[in-house]
Amino acid sequence: MVPEPAVASGVSGQAATGLGRPAWVGILGYVGLLVAGVLLFFAIRLYGEGLVAPTAPTDARPVGQVVSGQVDVVGHVIATLAAVIGCGYLLGRVFRYFGQPPVIGEVVAGILLGPSLLGSVAPEWAHTLIPSEAMDSRGQVAAALKAISQLGVILYMFLVGLELNTARLAGRAHAAVAVSHTSIIVPFVLGAALALGLYPIYSHSGVPFTSFALFMGSAMAITAFPILARILTDRGLDKTELGEIALGCAAADDVSAWCLLALVVGVAQSQLSNALWVAGGAVAFIAFMFLVMRPLLKFASRRWDEGTGPLPPLAVSGTYFAILFCSLATEKIGIHAVFGAFLLGAVIPHRSRIAQEFSTRLKEPATVLLLPAFFAYTGMRTQINLVGGLNNWLWCAAIILVAVAGKFGGTLFAARLNGLSWRDSAALGTLMNTRGLMELIVLNIGLDLGVISPTLFAMMVVMALFTTATTAPVLYWLIPPKKSA
Amino acid sequence: MVPEPAVASGVSGQAATGLGRPAWVGILGYVGLLVAGVLLFFAIRLYGEGLVAPTAPTDARPVGQVVSGQVDVVGHVIATLAAVIGCGYLLGRVFRYFGQPPVIGEVVAGILLGPSLLGSVAPEWAHTLIPSEAMDSRGQVAAALKAISQLGVILYMFLVGLELNTARLAGRAHAAVAVSHTSIIVPFVLGAALALGLYPIYSHSGVPFTSFALFMGSAMAITAFPILARILTDRGLDKTELGEIALGCAAADDVSAWCLLALVVGVAQSQLSNALWVAGGAVAFIAFMFLVMRPLLKFASRRWDEGTGPLPPLAVSGTYFAILFCSLATEKIGIHAVFGAFLLGAVIPHRSRIAQEFSTRLKEPATVLLLPAFFAYTGMRTQINLVGGLNNWLWCAAIILVAVAGKFGGTLFAARLNGLSWRDSAALGTLMNTRGLMELIVLNIGLDLGVISPTLFAMMVVMALFTTATTAPVLYWLIPPKKSA
Numbered sequence: 001m002v003p004e005p006a007v008a009s010g011v012s013g014q015a016a017t018g019l020g021r022p023a024w025v026g027i028l029g030y031v032g033l034l035v036a037g038v039l040l041f042f043a044i045r046l047y048g049e050g051l052v053a054p055t056a057p058t059d060a061r062p063v064g065q066v067v068s069g070q071v072d073v074v075g076h077v078i079a080t081l082a083a084v085i086g087c088g089y090l091l092g093r094v095f096r097y098f099g100q101p102p103v104i105g106e107v108v109a110g111i112l113l114g115p116s117l118l119g120s121v122a123p124e125w126a127h128t129l130i131p132s133e134a135m136d137s138r139g140q141v142a143a144a145l146k147a148i149s150q151l152g153v154i155l156y157m158f159l160v161g162l163e164l165n166t167a168r169l170a171g172r173a174h175a176a177v178a179v180s181h182t183s184i185i186v187p188f189v190l191g192a193a194l195a196l197g198l199y200p201i202y203s204h205s206g207v208p209f210t211s212f213a214l215f216m217g218s219a220m221a222i223t224a225f226p227i228l229a230r231i232l233t234d235r236g237l238d239k240t241e242l243g244e245i246a247l248g249c250a251a252a253d254d255v256s257a258w259c260l261l262a263l264v265v266g267v268a269q270s271q272l273s274n275a276l277w278v279a280g281g282a283v284a285f286i287a288f289m290f291l292v293m294r295p296l297l298k299f300a301s302r303r304w305d306e307g308t309g310p311l312p313p314l315a316v317s318g319t320y321f322a323i324l325f326c327s328l329a330t331e332k333i334g335i336h337a338v339f340g341a342f343l344l345g346a347v348i349p350h351r352s353r354i355a356q357e358f359s360t361r362l363k364e365p366a367t368v369l370l371l372p373a374f375f376a377y378t379g380m381r382t383q384i385n386l387v388g389g390l391n392n393w394l395w396c397a398a399i400i401l402v403a404v405a406g407k408f409g410g411t412l413f414a415a416r417l418n419g420l421s422w423r424d425s426a427a428l429g430t431l432m433n434t435r436g437l438m439e440l441i442v443l444n445i446g447l448d449l450g451v452i453s454p455t456l457f458a459m460m461v462v463m464a465l466f467t468t469a470t471t472a473p474v475l476y477w478l479i480p481p482k483k484s485a
Numbered sequence: 486m487v488p489e490p491a492v493a494s495g496v497s498g499q500a501a502t503g504l505g506r507p508a509w510v511g512i513l514g515y516v517g518l519l520v521a522g523v524l525l526f527f528a529i530r531l532y533g534e535g536l537v538a539p540t541a542p543t544d545a546r547p548v549g550q551v552v553s554g555q556v557d558v559v560g561h562v563i564a565t566l567a568a569v570i571g572c573g574y575l576l577g578r579v580f581r582y583f584g585q586p587p588v589i590g591e592v593v594a595g596i597l598l599g600p601s602l603l604g605s606v607a608p609e610w611a612h613t614l615i616p617s618e619a620m621d622s623r624g625q626v627a628a629a630l631k632a633i634s635q636l637g638v639i640l641y642m643f644l645v646g647l648e649l650n651t652a653r654l655a656g657r658a659h660a661a662v663a664v665s666h667t668s669i670i671v672p673f674v675l676g677a678a679l680a681l682g683l684y685p686i687y688s689h690s691g692v693p694f695t696s697f698a699l700f701m702g703s704a705m706a707i708t709a710f711p712i713l714a715r716i717l718t719d720r721g722l723d724k725t726e727l728g729e730i731a732l733g734c735a736a737a738d739d740v741s742a743w744c745l746l747a748l749v750v751g752v753a754q755s756q757l758s759n760a761l762w763v764a765g766g767a768v769a770f771i772a773f774m775f776l777v778m779r780p781l782l783k784f785a786s787r788r789w790d791e792g793t794g795p796l797p798p799l800a801v802s803g804t805y806f807a808i809l810f811c812s813l814a815t816e817k818i819g820i821h822a823v824f825g826a827f828l829l830g831a832v833i834p835h836r837s838r839i840a841q842e843f844s845t846r847l848k849e850p851a852t853v854l855l856l857p858a859f860f861a862y863t864g865m866r867t868q869i870n871l872v873g874g875l876n877n878w879l880w881c882a883a884i885i886l887v888a889v890a891g892k893f894g895g896t897l898f899a900a901r902l903n904g905l906s907w908r909d910s911a912a913l914g915t916l917m918n919t920r921g922l923m924e925l926i927v928l929n930i931g932l933d934l935g936v937i938s939p940t941l942f943a944m945m946v947v948m949a950l951f952t953t954a955t956t957a958p959v960l961y962w963l964i965p966p967k968k969s970a
Contacts, residue, residue: 030663037670041702044677048694051684056691073628074635075816082809089802102798140628143558147629148636150559178515185522192529199536206541209533217526313587317574320854324567331560365850369805 071131076141077148077373080129084109084372084379099472101227101234103436106372107465110379120385130380142380149377150337152370153441154327157338159363160226161345162355164251179245180252182414183432184221187406188260191220194402198395202456211268215451218260219443219460220406223253224436224468231431231472235481242424246431249411253432258342261442262335268449281333286343289326294347301352315354336445371437378440378461381447386455387462396459403463407433427478434471439464556616561626562633562858565614569594569857569864584957586712586719588921591857592950595864605870615865627865634862635822637855638926639812642823644848645711646830647840649736664730665737667899668917669706672891673745676705679887683880687941696753700936703745704928704945705891708738709921709953716919716957720966727909731916734896738917743827746927747820753934766818771828774811779832786837796842804839821930856922863925863946866932871940872947881944888948892918912963919956924949 092105119126195213228250237243266278304315330340348355408429415425443460446452577590604611680698713735722728751763789800815825833840893914900910928945931937
């Protein structure tokens with residue numbers, strides 16, 4: 001159909017190309033072909049323009065036009081991710097001068113781009129990122145952002161589980177375990193006690209006190225294992241005795257706190273009638289993970305460890321499938337999706353190739369690309385301006401005080417009683433006080449469940465930021481860099 | 486507040502732990518602490534249950550309950566991803582016996598889980614994955630799935646751009662370029678000619694013939710560079726002369742086809758008044774990428790190449806930011822988001838550390854985890870049952886015939902004229918006929934724009950599957966494995 005132009009001549013010239021033909025023949029042929037193609041297209045077009053197509057259905061939208069009332073979900077999501085990644089990086093650079101871990105920059109970026117700052121200073125700019133409820137009337141942008149953020153959080157928790165060295169955890173001295181449990185139980189009880197004060201003000205009659213107190217207790221008991229590990233590594237403390245104890249305690253804390261939270265979610269979500277189902281399901285799931293998945297993974301990973309080259313597709317697809325499946329299972333049981341992903345990471349043998357490949361490969365896409373959706377989503381829900389007036393700020397200060405007293409104080413006390421020096425005990429307490437991203441995950445769950453109000457959510461976000469931001473500088477002051485080397 | 490139990494005694498026994506205390510003291514202390522904690526919590530609870538919280542606001546939802554009419558977006562998205570990953574892997578295993586690349590399994594899984602099979606056989610099962618429009622009345626699940634799928638496609642196109650060796654492209658013999666252009670122009674003209682027959686039946690009066698013909702032409706001209714490269718590598722042909730020519734042609738095809746498609750989208754989306762803006766914006770963007778981004782990236786990556794250890798945060802965050810930014814820029818200009826990501830990948834120096842790290846690290850999360858959302862989304866939109874009746878299937882056959890005639894025929898013809906043997910020409914034609922994932926991306930753009938109808942979309946999906954699935958077996962027949970070694 002297309003006329004084949006000059007290339008047909010087989011003459012071989014000086015400027016011969018790989019296929020033995022002078023270059024100008026090729027160029028001429030190409031130009032001829034292009035011209036012929038364009039001419040043919042216009043001929044077709046000339047004829048085709050006269051064709052009559054069936055009448056447009058009544059619901060047909062004009063070609064290429066966005067239907068009015070429909071929001072460009074993908075555009076908003078991409079813009080939001082780009083904004084949080086960009087601002088988060090820049091803020092992180094600034095905060096690094098104050099010894100802050102990068103996560104602080106990203107959390108603050110999310111909050112600043114949300115209703116707290118950008119939304120009140122330049123709403124039209126904020127709406128190019130996250131449209132107002134009037135524009136996003138069907139909540140599609142929020143839903144998409146939430147889905148991506150949850151995907152990021154699930155992958156992140158899986159990675160946290162992978163980093164957890166269960167062997168080291170089991171080998172810990174009982175005393176360190178005692179420190180760890182004190183550092184959970186003290187803030188938990190203090191948090192529950194604080195709930196007595198907060199409940200009549202910031203809750204409402206639809207929320208049972210038990211759920212509220214359980215949640216406040218668990219939220220206070222959280223330690224951000226990954227950020228703590230990062231601070232220790234940054235400071236070169238991870239191989240010291242203090243570092244080992246801190247890592248062990250934080251890991252034990254993480255496991256306990258997530259179990260506690262699973263309980264909270266179970267209690268909050270279930271009517272008394274199906275509370276047993278939740279408890280039974282949780283026990284069955286944990287048993288399945290340890291009695292079936294763990295041996296299975298040990299067996300499979302031993303086979304994969306022998307191979308070289310990339311992991312087989314079964315290992316890769318299988319792991320991703322398992323992450324999603326475990327998340328879904330715990331979600332359906334009534335304990336949160338993150339618990340399943342975390343537990344799966346924890347039962348994968350720590351030194352297997354699968355753990356190492358996923359740690360290195362998944363880390364950047366999960367934390368740098370997908371987690372910003374979580375920071376944006378958290379920022380979108382954080383309305384700092386709700387914490388207005390002296391009274392609210394005093395309560396916010398009380399929350400911070402109780403959080404620090406529980407975690408820092410509890411750990412300091414237990415460590416001191418277990419024979420650590422004052423300085424080391426204080427350092428351990430400071431480290432355990434890091435709440436970071438983990439706390440935000442827990443707070444979002446609480447807000448989703450309706451256990452805490454947006455005002456309390458904003459206060460707790462401030463507390464999480466405060467406790468995380470103080471860790472590195474206080475540690476720097478307690479153990480100056482020269483001594484830690 | 487918490488009574489500190491037995492651990493206070495400092496006796497050192499035989500079963501001493503790391504901190505010099507007998508084990509039973511620790512255990513006793515732990516149990517005591519736990520009991521004290523639980524008792525304290527119940528005391529708090531007893532008192533707290535009597536507290537009165539402010540009355541619930543009228544719009545308060547019961548704690549932990551999903552509001553009726555609201556759909557569990559995250560649950561549906563995770564379930565869908567898990568289903569496509571799982572089924573895609575299993576189908577891929579089955580299809581591998583027939584020499585098929587894994588992508589076929591995933592595409593088919595997406596279609597089978599959509600309305601074409603699961604939706605008509607077991608709708609209630611299908612709705613646990615993708616809820617019906619009645620259940621997902623606000624389109625939130627569809628929006629979330631679309632956002633994730635677009636993110637996957639953008640990352641994928643970035644990776645395709647990274648794999649593109651522009652140096653090799655520039656070094657190609659002119660004859661190979663002539664083959665490549667013939668293999669674009671012939672199917673493009675044939676596709677446009679076929680549009681003459683399809684337009685009066687499958688289009689409607691709201692779609693201008695020019696947009697329709699341009700789209701059909703571009704859709705026919707697509708070659709799936711990554712799948713072609715994978716088939717060549719699988720067969721050990723990538724270092725042969727045939728393999729080199731095929732890779733060069735396919736890369737040139739990709740660039741040309743995406744430029745063509747950018748034109749199509751521009752034409753379809755713009756009123757005549759802002760067509761100039763689109764064209765101007767596209768030229769400005771391409772110029773920016775080559776004149777500003779490329780030298781900048783060369784300079785930066787030279788610095789990063791010298792370093793060892795992980796890439797600096799600026800390189801990682803910066804690259805992710807750039808991917809999103811370029812996608813957004815091309816989307817706003819009016820050519821599709823994938824074009825920006827692809828172009829960014831192409832201008833990053835091919836052998837730089839940044840290209841290599843991103844190729845290895847991003848590949849699995851992007852293709853194994855996020856792209857399944859694209860397969861699910863495509864499957865959700867593919868309604869094979871729309872292609873009912875002999876007439877429709879005959880048109881579907883005609884589309885396949887024209888697609889093969891254009892791509893396989895055009896390549897065979899041009900390669901033969903350029904002095905390749907019949908066998909090699911046929912092999913080259915077969916390889917260029919692979920359309921795979923690329924075609925699906927293009928088809929989804931067409932459906933989004935409203936240029937093609939769901940019926941034509943389904944037909945074109947069948948065509949894409951057919952041309953992709955025939956490549957490996959035909960190649961196997963043309964060049965049996967023993968000869969290719």
